Amino acid sequence: MVFGYRLCGGWKVKKKLMGILACPIDKSHPLELHVFGERDEIEEGLIVCPKCLRWYPIREAIPEMLPDELRKEKEDLPFLEKWKEKVPEKILFEGKPFCLGKGKQSK
Numbered sequence: 163m164v165f166g167y168r169l170c171g172g173w174k175v176k177k178k179l180m181g182i183l184a185c186p187i188d189k190s191h192p193l194e195l196h197v198f199g200e201r202d203e204i205e206e207g208l209i210v211c212p213k214c215l216r217w218y219p220i221r222e223a224i225p226e227m228l229p230d231e232l233r234k235e236k237e238d239l240p241f242l243e244k245w246k247e248k249v250p251e252k253i254l255f256e257g258k259p260f261c262l263g264k265g266k267q268s269k
């Protein structure tokens with residue numbers, strides 16, 4: 163399984179982790195891993211499902227693989243905003259369940 167990203171510290175752990183993670187929505191597997199910040203392990207990053215374009219944040223080294231109904235726009239959008247330089251454009255503009263691309267979505 164090759165992701166094509168440069169990984170240092172937590173590679174062993176995360177490689178194993180990525181091997182078992184699947185998208186909670188469509189069970190797609192494997193998922194893409196984007197690392198934004200790391201110390202001993204990946205502290206902040208993004209897990210992307212290439213199939214449905216859903217993204218899942220890694221915060222404080224914990225991947226949050228939650229289904230849509232448990233996601234909080236108020237917490238997740240700022241995360242995307244914070245890392246928008248590093249988030250793939252496709253996710254910024256078309257990512258689910260939230261993205262920055264279409265401006266402010268009203269509910």
Ligand SMILES: [Zn+2]
Pocket residue numbers: 185186187188189190211212213214215216
């Ligand atoms: Zn998916």
